[in-house]
Amino acid sequence: MTHAGTRSWWGWGTVEHAVRGAERTALTGRVAGLLPDADLTVHLPPDVASLALSPVRVTAPRSLAHLCSATPYDRAAHTHGKAFRDVVRNLHGDLRHAPDLVARPRTEQDVADLLDWCTREGIAVIPFGGGSSVVGGVEPRLADGCPALTLDTGHLDRVLEVDPVSRSARIQAGVLGPHLEDQLRPSGLTLRHFPQSFEYSTLGGWLATRAGGHYATLYTHIDDLTQALRVVTPSGTGESRRLPASGAGPSPDRMFLGSEGTLGVITEAWMRLQRRPRWRANASVHFADFTAAVAATRALAQSGLHPSNCRLLDPAEALVNAGVTTGGSVLILAFESADHPLGPWMDRALELCRDHGGHLPAPARHTHTGADGADEAGGGAGADRSWRSSFLRMPYQRDALAQQSLVVETFETACTWDRFEELHAAVTHAANEAIRTVCGTGVVTCRFTHVHPDGPAPYFGIYAAGRWGSTVAQWDDIKAAVCQAIADHGGTITHHHAVGRDHRPWYDTQRPGPFAAALTAAKSALDPAGILNPGVLLPAG
Template identity: 60%
Template sequence: MSSSAAPSGTGSSRIRSWWGWGYADAHPGDAECTALGSLLPGTHPRPLPLPRVADLRIDRPGVAPPPALDHLISTDPDVRAAHAMGRAYRDIARALRGRPGRIPDLVAHPLRDTDVTDLLDWAGGQGVAVVPFGGGTSVVGGVEYRGDTHRAVLSLDLTAMDRVLEVDAVSRSARIQAGALGPALERQLRPHGLTLRHFPQSFEFSTLGGWLATRAGGHYATERTRIDDFVQGMTVVTPAGSGTSWRLPASGAGPSPDRFFLGSEGAFGVITEAWMRLQERPRFKASASVAFTDFHRALEAVRAVAQSDLAPANCRLLDPGEALLSGAAQDGSSVLVLGFESATAPVGDRLADALELARAHGGRGGAGDAASAGDGGPADAAVSAWRSAFLRMPYLRDGLARMGAVVETFETAATWDRVPDLVDAVRTEVGAAALKATGNPATVNCRLTHVYPDGAAPYFTVAVAGRPGDEVAVWDEIKAAACEVLRRYRATITHHHAVGRDHRPGYDAQRPEPFALALRAAKDALDPRRVLNPGVLVD
């Protein structure tokens, strides 16, 4: 049985952290962790030590694969530990305490569709649970096994299937293997002058298959906000067989097979490749920021922009706490970050129109920003600060976790008539729940990540000093309070973080019972031995 060191997963020689976000060498050092902890009263005086795989109890695999599959499988402890969980706060806190949960017995790296088929056939016959694993960036318990009904667990890592197989320049589309991580995907498209241009925060460490299986949201704040919008057709391997949907620009022929497997999170089949719609790389860009003294007036400004035909690529609203944290504003202002891009025409006029709408609703600043940002020119200071903080934030979260802080995010979406009251209720009730759980004051920040003519996606960050050694339970209490607010306002349990295992109660409440019945029947038909990602979407 082969073994190997845990790969970086991005085509880089840098080493991925087995327990935390991103690269191991990008995590805050002890001194920076201590400085971060000083910002939250009640945290530890010094950071928890970095966890080591050598300190974990990793049992021998409970099953051995047949010789024909041996070359695809690793039993190396480092590789197995790195595939035990995702990268939610719950995962980080458990790893820091040496309690990562059920570590998979085997990690498979298939090279082609037939390998996936063979692995599923073998696992089904042996009662081995198969957990599909893309880049491992799940923040909802989507890539870990919880339970004891299977004799062993196989983590199915598709990152060896990472090629752009075919490019159709005429139709501007490409057939891409599902294991391609964001940077590798874009690197292969660049010589053709094309781009998928789907940039979630996890872009560097997540795969196309992961985006499809979780219906991921990208960087576009309006219009093409989700990976769904880019799909032409998909190939899916299930225990009952494999199939490829027709590659079409659109179709009215009954329920869509692609729509069924989008968001299926590996519960019904393994997405192995997809035809994706591409676009020309943008040549014209312009961005600017606008400040508001009143967050609710800022919400009105964002709604006006979303209901116009301007379609900004970026329309992120930061509340005062989020603006302060990112360095976008230091004076208690809320900040609206606007950005436009195009492959064919200058966008300065569209930015100017959006700024005019924002100022009509109480925004200040932005005057002259369209010209100074220029098409392809530098963005203003607030925009640059926000972008840098956006990419750095998961690392800082892990640094605060080492100080005993509970720092996590959750997101949702609701129609505009409910968004203002929803945001206020989350701030008040989640803050109260955090204080009750810990005895410490909490910070609850909000930003809008995606906006639509009929609603918006608020994204919340919670930070509070936890109970030493009991940080996971604290977060679970806080998350329960948050979910209750979302349920009361009939806001979705998740806009783009997927369901996984953590959001199952909320998803069960949100979906109609006849649809749940259909999903259970589909599970029976496609995965009769119940080995694919047990506990996700259906029991």
């Protein structure tokens, strides 16, 4: 699905699809019932023309000037990502880290030329895809006096070659999700990577952040769909060999997957594709006990059935985002295939759920489409359909609540199954204590976004009453408490949202010391002037 319209400079998506009217009224009513003492006054964003952006400190050479923009709108729209703290700072007109220039290369040679110029002049380069980072990954948060150029890859947006025999395609990194799928559709193939940011994020961004996508099991990360990469660095351009698998030493692709623009600019990738699914099966399973629901989800993750969707919603998540009241939880379950009907798979999955006390308020739903398939796992019923609709509106509603002084944000992690109960209790406790201290009242929710045979990826939501002018600081306090709890109880600081600048303190303690030394050496070799996204993954300078 894609929305035509005017991209919002300060918040999610398009201006035309922002929350307003009856949706705003209903949302405000739900929040008032949840947080009756909250001040829900709506604060409008400032006009771009009123923003006090810092003076531009650099001038592009004549050979590159046609690629560069210093308009207030471009600089404002490229200052922050789309995290809660980004949106709130935009609402307050706090754009102190605006880039000096925004460059839009049209060819790979343009990328190389821009990197050469910035290396010579000591200008920081911030690679930028769709700008949907929620961890400070695209913000030029640099040392005072350091000029910055944001390198927007949006013009590198074509599928260059499709190999239907091997089911793969060579794709430019700046293509947005919907445009990518539109170009693949005539071949009957699909990348089938649908993060929540699908409409407003790029292939290069997915690769650079090791994004999690559509699949709840098996192919959960973009890594699993990557065949080969082409990367431009200040020290030269590299291209890995296109292979189904290789045991020839450490993987060159693995070095750049998750590198977050610190080692080079990904310009192209060969990606593994598949036929568009035609058969789908969906069900919503209710549980009276959360612990039993977790056990059922683990059984599914370890069964080899590989459901495409296996999202477990705790009672608060089910109520807030699916409109379902449950004492335990709701498991949203789905299978899909381009090859065969899915009855036996769904039947066995539901049998596993029933073994752990699950029940179906409505029968499983099976559908079959034409050969062209569809872009997303289809249909669903009950809680499944309600949650899916809410899922697509969540970022817009988050922005609307941020305008009303609410602290509304998410954080995610992953851990092994044996650690989940302890981690879940510790994170929930830390979040609630921090909310009580800095906000007074609030709600913490949890869902599983992905599940692996050896552990889940819990995704927590925060809804708390804030004070206008203080909500960024309030969120930062909550975030710090939660991140420390995650680190102390064996979780990862991120399962699929990347490190950026916001997760750096905990990432530094998570990675092994020898690996940090090796990454530092790689940075020095590929980017000797240290211009690429300084401060992300490694200390600047």
